[in-house]
Amino acid sequence: MKTVLFLLRKEFLQIFRNKGMLPIIFVLPVIQLMVLSFAATYELKEVDFALVDYDKSIYSQELIQKLQSTGYFAMREYSDDADAMLELLEKGDVKLIIRIPEGFQEALTSGKSTDLQLIIDAVDGSTAGLIQSYTNSIINDFNQEKLGLIASKYSMAPVSMVNLKTVNWYNPDLDYITYMVPGILVVLVSMIGLFLSGMNIVREREIGTIEQLNVTPITKYQFMIGKLVPFWIIGMIDLLIGLTLARFGFQIPFLGSLFTILVIAGIYLILIQAMGLFISTITDTQQQAMFIAWFFMVVFILMGGLFTPIESMPQWAQDLTKVNPVAYFIKIMRMVLLKGAGWAEVYKMVTILILFAFGLIGISINRYKKTAG
Amino acid sequence: MADSVIVTKDLTRVFGDFTAVDAITMDIKKGEIFGFLGANGAGKTTAMKMLTGLLTPSSGEASVSGYDVFTESEKIKKRIGYMSQKFSLYDDLTPMENIQFYGGVYGLYGKELKQKSEELIRSLGLQDKRSSLVGSLPLGWKQKLAFAISIIHDPGIVFLDEPTGGVDPITRRQFWERIYEASDRGITVFVTTHYMDEAEYCDRVSIMVDGRIEAMDSPEGLKASFNTSTIEDVFIQLARKAERGDE
Structure with missing residues (x-):
C-alpha cells in the first residue's frame, strides 16, 4: 500500500511539473467542448x-x-x-x-x-x-x-388527409447543442483516459525507467494502480468541468441524477484506461501507442452514434457498436441527462461496461510482465 | 572468504537459434567486487538481466542471495540493487524526489527515509542542487546519484551495468571510490565495464567471449597466466578470437 502511495506521489509530481501538459489536460477539453458543440450542428442555415x-x-x-x-x-x-x-x-x-x-x-x-x-x-x-x-x-x-x-x-368537401403533427420530446426545440454536448463530454473523457495513461507507461519504457522499476519489488498490480489512479482523477475532474460548462454554459437540462452519471463515468474511465494499458503492453514507443489509440478512438467515435445515429447504420456496423464502449456511454449520457433515465433503464449497459473493464484489465495485467522471455 | 552470494551453473539463454549466454558457471563471494568484462555483444547484459530477474534463463541453474532465479525472482528483487547503462532516474524530478521515490519503493518510509535521503544528498554534495531537476545535472553526478539510490536499501548485491560510460577519468575514479565504500559495507558489487583500468580495481574479473566465460581470476592472476602486464592485453588476446561482433 505504501508503495502505491509513493508511485502516486511520483506520478502527480511528474504530471504537475510538465508545464506543457497541464493546459492540454485542463484547458483543451474546455476548448474542445465549446468548438465542437457550436460547430457540429445539423441545423439548416440559409x-x-x-x-x-x-x-x-x-x-x-x-x-x-x-x-x-x-x-x-x-x-x-x-x-x-x-x-x-x-x-x-x-x-x-x-x-x-x-x-x-x-x-x-x-x-x-x-x-x-x-x-x-x-x-x-x-x-x-x-x-x-x-x-x-x-x-x-x-x-x-x-x-x-x-x-x-x-x-x-368546386364546392366539394375539402380533401381530407392524415395530417402529421409532430412533437419533439426530450429536446423540444431540436436544439443540436443539447444533443451534441453530452456526447462530446464522452469523447473528452475518453481521450484523457485512453491517451494519457497508456502513453505514460510507454514513455517509461522509452526512457528506460521501466527496466529500473522491473528490478524493484514493485508488483505489477501496484504499478498499474499507480498509473491508472492519477489519470482517473484527472479524467473525472475534466468531466466535472465539462458538466459544469454544459449545465451553466450551454443550459443543457440535467433531468437525471448527476450522481448516476458520475458513478457510470467512473466505471467507464476505468474501462477506457484499461484499453490504454492494453495498448501500452503491445507497443514499444509512444508513436506506436499514439497511432493505435488514435485508430481505435476514431472508429469508436465515428461509430459511436455521436454524429450519425446508430439506427441508420448497416446491420454489421450496428453489431459492431455492441463492443464499442464509447457508443454505450454516449447513449447512457443522453438517456440520463436528457431523458432523466435512472438505474432501471441503464443498468444493462452499465453491466456490459463493467464486464468489458474487468476483461481488459485482466488481459493487460496478464500481458504486463516484469520479466522478459 | 565468506559465503557465496551469486552462484551459477551452466546458465544459458537462447534467443531463437542464437545462444546469447552459453553455459556460464561462477561463484561470487559476499563483499567481492566482481568485474564482468566482455566485448560488445558478448552476452554480458543478457547474463546480468538473468541474474537480476529481468530475463528468464533458458537452462542451467543460478541463485542470487540464496534465491533461485527461476522461481524466486521477486524475492531476489528485494535484496539487490541495479543500475543500468540506460540512465534510470527520472529527469523531471529533483534528486530528492528521486531518492524518496526509489527509497519508498524499496520499503523505506517516514523518519528512516527522510534521514537516509538527507544523508545521501549531503554525502553527494547535492545540497545546493536540491531543487533543480535531475535532467539538468552533469552526467557524472547523475551516475553517482543513481548508484547511491541503487544501494539506498542496503542490498546484499548491487549490479552495475556499465555505470561509468561517457565520463572523464577523474569522475570515474570518484565513482569507484563509492564502489569501494559500498564493498566495505559488505555489499557485493557485480560490475560490467569497457574500461580496462577499472578492471584492475576489481577483486576478481571474468572475461566473456561469444557467450562463454573464457577466463576468470584476480587481475594479477590473469596477467600472470596470460603473461601480460595489463588486463587490457589479456582482454585483447581473448576478444580477438570472438566471432560475434556488435549486437
Whole structure:
C-alpha cells in the first residue's frame, strides 16, 4: 500500500511539473467542448438556391415566397437558362435548383397533378437530406393550401388527409447543442483516459525507467494502480468541468441524477484506461501507442452514434457498436441527462461496461510482465 | 572468504537459434567486487538481466542471495540493487524526489527515509542542487546519484551495468571510490565495464567471449597466466578470437 502511495506521489509530481501538459489536460477539453458543440450542428442555415421558373405565374411566385419566408432558403439567382443555373450548382454557389415547369399554376387550379424539380447538391449527404426534408414539408404545405382552394372552388368537401403533427420530446426545440454536448463530454473523457495513461507507461519504457522499476519489488498490480489512479482523477475532474460548462454554459437540462452519471463515468474511465494499458503492453514507443489509440478512438467515435445515429447504420456496423464502449456511454449520457433515465433503464449497459473493464484489465495485467522471455 | 552470494551453473539463454549466454558457471563471494568484462555483444547484459530477474534463463541453474532465479525472482528483487547503462532516474524530478521515490519503493518510509535521503544528498554534495531537476545535472553526478539510490536499501548485491560510460577519468575514479565504500559495507558489487583500468580495481574479473566465460581470476592472476602486464592485453588476446561482433 505504501508503495502505491509513493508511485502516486511520483506520478502527480511528474504530471504537475510538465508545464506543457497541464493546459492540454485542463484547458483543451474546455476548448474542445465549446468548438465542437457550436460547430457540429445539423441545423439548416440559409440555403442559397437558384430558380428556373418557366411558369412565371402567381402560384410559382407564392411558392418561392413561401420558401424564402421560412428563413431557411434564400434565392440567389433567377433565370430561364437552366444550364447556367447548373453551373452555379457545380461551382457551389447554390446548393439547390428549383425548376417550376410551364403550366404549373394551370395544372394545380384545374386539379391535375404536376411535377416540380429539385436539384440538390448532395456532396454533403446529410445537408442534402435536410434540404430535401425541409423543402418537402414546405411544398406539402403549399399543396394542402391549393387543394383546399380547389375543393372550395368546386364546392366539394375539402380533401381530407392524415395530417402529421409532430412533437419533439426530450429536446423540444431540436436544439443540436443539447444533443451534441453530452456526447462530446464522452469523447473528452475518453481521450484523457485512453491517451494519457497508456502513453505514460510507454514513455517509461522509452526512457528506460521501466527496466529500473522491473528490478524493484514493485508488483505489477501496484504499478498499474499507480498509473491508472492519477489519470482517473484527472479524467473525472475534466468531466466535472465539462458538466459544469454544459449545465451553466450551454443550459443543457440535467433531468437525471448527476450522481448516476458520475458513478457510470467512473466505471467507464476505468474501462477506457484499461484499453490504454492494453495498448501500452503491445507497443514499444509512444508513436506506436499514439497511432493505435488514435485508430481505435476514431472508429469508436465515428461509430459511436455521436454524429450519425446508430439506427441508420448497416446491420454489421450496428453489431459492431455492441463492443464499442464509447457508443454505450454516449447513449447512457443522453438517456440520463436528457431523458432523466435512472438505474432501471441503464443498468444493462452499465453491466456490459463493467464486464468489458474487468476483461481488459485482466488481459493487460496478464500481458504486463516484469520479466522478459 | 565468506559465503557465496551469486552462484551459477551452466546458465544459458537462447534467443531463437542464437545462444546469447552459453553455459556460464561462477561463484561470487559476499563483499567481492566482481568485474564482468566482455566485448560488445558478448552476452554480458543478457547474463546480468538473468541474474537480476529481468530475463528468464533458458537452462542451467543460478541463485542470487540464496534465491533461485527461476522461481524466486521477486524475492531476489528485494535484496539487490541495479543500475543500468540506460540512465534510470527520472529527469523531471529533483534528486530528492528521486531518492524518496526509489527509497519508498524499496520499503523505506517516514523518519528512516527522510534521514537516509538527507544523508545521501549531503554525502553527494547535492545540497545546493536540491531543487533543480535531475535532467539538468552533469552526467557524472547523475551516475553517482543513481548508484547511491541503487544501494539506498542496503542490498546484499548491487549490479552495475556499465555505470561509468561517457565520463572523464577523474569522475570515474570518484565513482569507484563509492564502489569501494559500498564493498566495505559488505555489499557485493557485480560490475560490467569497457574500461580496462577499472578492471584492475576489481577483486576478481571474468572475461566473456561469444557467450562463454573464457577466463576468470584476480587481475594479477590473469596477467600472470596470460603473461601480460595489463588486463587490457589479456582482454585483447581473448576478444580477438570472438566471432560475434556488435549486437
